[in-house]
Amino acid sequence: MSEQVVIIGGGFGGLYAAHSLKDAPVEVTLIDRRNHHLFQPLLYQVATGALSPADIATPLRHLLKKQKNARVLLGDVVGFDVANKQVLLRDGAVRYDKLIVAAGSGKHYFGNDQWEKAAPGLKTIEDATEIRRRILSAFEAAELAHTPEEVRAWLTFVVIGGGPTGVEMAGALAEVAFETLCNEFRNINPGDARIILVQSGDRVLPMYHEALSARAMAALERLGVEVKTSARVTDVSRRGVTVSTSEAETFIPAQTVMWTAGVKASPLGQALAQATGAQTDRGGRVMVEPDLSVPGHPDIFVIGDLAHFAHQNGQPLPGVAQVAIQQGHYAGKLIRQQLRGKSMRSFRYFDRGNMATIGRGAAIAEIGKLRLSGWLAWPLWLAIHLIYQMDRENRVLVFVQWLWNYTTRGRSALLITEREQRFTGTYPAIKLITDTGTFPRVG
Numbered sequence: 001m002s003e004q005v006v007i008i009g010g011g012f013g014g015l016y017a018a019h020s021l022k023d024a025p026v027e028v029t030l031i032d033r034r035n036h037h038l039f040q041p042l043l044y045q046v047a048t049g050a051l052s053p054a055d056i057a058t059p060l061r062h063l064l065k066k067q068k069n070a071r072v073l074l075g076d077v078v079g080f081d082v083a084n085k086q087v088l089l090r091d092g093a094v095r096y097d098k099l100i101v102a103a104g105s106g107k108h109y110f111g112n113d114q115w116e117k118a119a120p121g122l123k124t125i126e127d128a129t130e131i132r133r134r135i136l137s138a139f140e141a142a143e144l145a146h147t148p149e150e151v152r153a154w155l156t157f158v159v160i161g162g163g164p165t166g167v168e169m170a171g172a173l174a175e176v177a178f179e180t181l182c183n184e185f186r187n188i189n190p191g192d193a194r195i196i197l198v199q200s201g202d203r204v205l206p207m208y209h210e211a212l213s214a215r216a217m218a219a220l221e222r223l224g225v226e227v228k229t230s231a232r233v234t235d236v237s238r239r240g241v242t243v244s245t246s247e248a249e250t251f252i253p254a255q256t257v258m259w260t261a262g263v264k265a266s267p268l269g270q271a272l273a274q275a276t277g278a279q280t281d282r283g284g285r286v287m288v289e290p291d292l293s294v295p296g297h298p299d300i301f302v303i304g305d306l307a308h309f310a311h312q313n314g315q316p317l318p319g320v321a322q323v324a325i326q327q328g329h330y331a332g333k334l335i336r337q338q339l340r341g342k343s344m345r346s347f348r349y350f351d352r353g354n355m356a357t358i359g360r361g362a363a364i365a366e367i368g369k370l371r372l373s374g375w376l377a378w379p380l381w382l383a384i385h386l387i388y389q390m391d392r393e394n395r396v397l398v399f400v401q402w403l404w405n406y407t408t409r410g411r412s413a414l415l416i417t418e419r420e421q422r423f424t425g426t427y428p429a430i431k432l433i434t435d436t437g438t439f440p441r442v443g
Contacts, residue, residue, distance in 0.1 A: 028067070028071070044128075047132050048169070051398060054397075103268040142185075155194060156240075166199070167205060178223070197220065198243055211371065223358070233261075276294050292309065353370075
């Protein structure tokens with residue numbers, strides 16, 4: 001009977017691990033709660049109407065249909081029976097000989113989970129379409145508002161977090177307000193929108209060189225984004241955001257708030273730690289050995305955002321796609337070598353660089369000592385994000401859509417697809433949201 005390799009998670013790490021085992025004498029079972037692989041780096045483009053959900057998501061069965069030794073199970077993993085080598089599902093169990101846990105990460109509100117209703121994060125397709133709904137509904141509500149105060153509140157958008165996702169979101173939102181929606185409303189001017197990016201640190205994109213961070217901030221400001229650095233968010237409600245700086249505490253009335261400030265490991269990290277005796281860090285990531293295995297359990301591997309790997313330079317690797325891809329490939333190759341009775345050297349991460357886009361023709365890239373920005377970095381960002389699409393059809397769709405967006409400055413997916421409450425009546429009067437109200441509130 002072939003070795004049973006179970007992979008939890010259909011992200012970059014899980015899929016690359018599965019592909020690495022394509023010709024191995026094993027049976028691969030990939031388990032995920034969702035039936036699709038999601039290209040998360042482009043989620044913000046779904047949230048701002050540049051792409052449709054199907055452009056960046058591909059069914060897992062489609063991606064693995066030609067791999068005869070692989071199957072996909074749609075299931076919710078709830079725990080682990082290490083003694084009997086079983087992955088416990090909500091409605092059953094799956095046996096394994098080798099286990100690869102690539103469950104990824106989720107949103108982190110640093111102990112303020114109540115903020116999520118007012119400030120959704122961006123980790124899933126549902127998150128992206130909900131944010132898109134809120135953004136577009138805000139412009140519609142402003143069109144129906146009766147006082148300048150109401151209009152200002154509806155046209156104020158706050159993005160919390162100055163990392164790559166926050167910067168990209170703020171830049172894309174500025175293009176929507178100041179370019180795409182221009183001349184589409186009669187009572188309001190979308191160009192009057194106020195887009196605020198709040199960053200707790202002293203600069204945006206702190207993982208990049210200071211010069212690149214400064215260029216990114218300058219590019220945001222040219223787009224019309226207000227960047228508030230060294231500003232800590234102390235409260236978030238459906239009425240707005242309270243921001244504290246060294247000078248004062250300020251309340252910003254805003255009906256649309258987005259959270260990109262932090263991530264935390266999947267709860268499966270804690271479940272695996274309890275089952276194996278492994279340790280986790282403060283973010284819930286599992287401490288792994290140099291070969292990505294769980295200490296004392298050479299048949300269990302943890303990769304991607306869920307793994308705390310600090311054996312290379314003493315610092316944990318960042319939670320980026322490149323880490324997951326390389327670790328997935330390594331884990332699959334290691335299992336192949338083990339089946340042959342051979343060993344492999346410890347995992348080594350090769351940093352191929354970081355990049356982020358701020359808007360049309362504006363991006364930054366840091367590849368070793370090479371630092372690029374503006375039009376030099378932008379085509380490189382486009383190319384990399386096309387190459388790492390897992391499905392060729394999606395590459396074509398995204399490329400064509402980008403070309404159209406670039407040519408027309410339009411966005412084809414500006415759709416309000418789900419609403420918290422339907423409009424009733426012919427011309428409803430929109431009221432400001434209260435902490436206990438919902439949007440849109442009809443009076």
